[in-house]
Amino acid sequence: MPQLFDEKARECSRSINDPLAMRLQIRKSRIVGLEQETKAPRGRKSRTSGREREAKAPGLWADIFLERSYDTGPNGKQIVSVIIPARNEEKTIARNITIARSAFQETEDVEVEVIVTDGCSEDSTREEILKAGPDHFLEVPPGKGNAMREGFLHSRGDVVLFSDADLLNFEARWIEMVAEPILQGRADVVLGVGISPWFQGATETIYRPLIKLLFPEVEERISRQPLTGQRAFRRWVLAGLDLLPDYGVEAAMNIDLVNMKPPSRIQEVSLGEKRDVWKGNLDMYREVGRAILLKACQYERLSRLRESNFSQLVEILNGLLSEIDLQV
Ligand SMILES: O=c1ccn([C@@H]2O[C@H](COP(=O)(O)OP(=O)(O)O)[C@@H](O)[C@H]2O)c(=O)[nH]1
Ligand SMILES: O=C(O)[C@@H](COP(=O)(O)O)O[C@H]1O[C@H](CO)[C@@H](O)[C@H](O)[C@H]1O
Secondary structure, three states: OOEEOOHHHHHOOOOOOOHHHHHHHHHHHHHHHHHHHHOOOOOOOOOOOHHHHHHOOOOHHHHHHHHHOOOOOHHHOEEEEEEEEEOOOOOOHHHHHHHHHOOOOOOOOEEEEEEEEEOOOOOOHHHHHHHHOOOEEEEOOOOHHHHHHHHHHOOOOOEEEEOOOOEOOOOHHHHHHHHHHHHOOOOOEEEEEEEOOOOOHHHHHHHHHHHHHHOHHHHHHOOOOOOOOOEEEEHHHHHOOOOOOOOOHHHHHHHHHHOOOOOOOEEEEEEEEOOEOOOOOHHHHHHHHHHHHHHHHHOOOHHHHHHOOHHHHHHHHHHHHHHHHHHO
């Protein structure tokens, strides 16, 4: 199993908590991408189609990946790269790797490569990953977006699929259901929608209110489980997106996806019941909110927030809460 070890990643000290650092990191990741490009393995076929060239979005990501392009497996098989980002997931990761490896086993013309990242876990996630034996193992800095970006940089499929490591009832057919519309040429992006027993905190308290106000066109196109970790992309579409380093990655992706020109074909597919480990991580809420505000700034829509009663609403809620506290 090729193991890519990055000393720097092990330092685990990078702060992703301020927006400036976040932007610098985005720029840096592009430079890393460029370095990767110059070291790309030989013998990869460039299969950039006319449509892909036309769709070439401005920015280095697109340049890197459209030129580098993707590989085909033996006998022209289509490759689906399954990327599983993991940080402190010792209980679920090994089983989920095994399940991912069993996807598409009955389909002769599809090959699956499973890429797993460890974002400086403090438990035995790393050992569990090595035991389960994915096709590639990457040690990456903390941050969900960092993990997704690194996984993408080391992938070779024309379909790139992400799946969370903490699923409790993961099934191989979820990979098939999310990848198939792309493999069959019916979609460019597929979001897997699960029925969760939890209130989707980050989605309902931060993402939806801000998106409805600032990016209503996104709410219209991606509505069912907009922050789902089960999502697949045709490679050229993913190459045109900014992958933010932290949990803001999905929110920012949704905004860019819906505003992409030419538009990509987005499909939402039902997976049924989906259970994961509940973490109640408030950093996630902050990072999702910050990503939307950064995008609002980039798309020059921040005035919509200033003109609305949004910040007053927060003050009203805080006032009401303290009144109630006084009464109880
Ligand atoms: O720094 C991080 C934080 C999270 N994750 C992974 O990203 C996925 C989604 O994160 P989490 O489970 O915290 O979100 P939830 O699904 O609970 O909302 C999981 O596989 C995490 O292990 C990661 O790779 N690096
Ligand atoms: O759906 C959601 O609101 C959050 C879960 O929020 P909670 O931990 O249930 O409050 O989870 C998703 O959002 C994260 C940020 O975009 C993704 O990284 C996760 O994969 C996804 O499960």
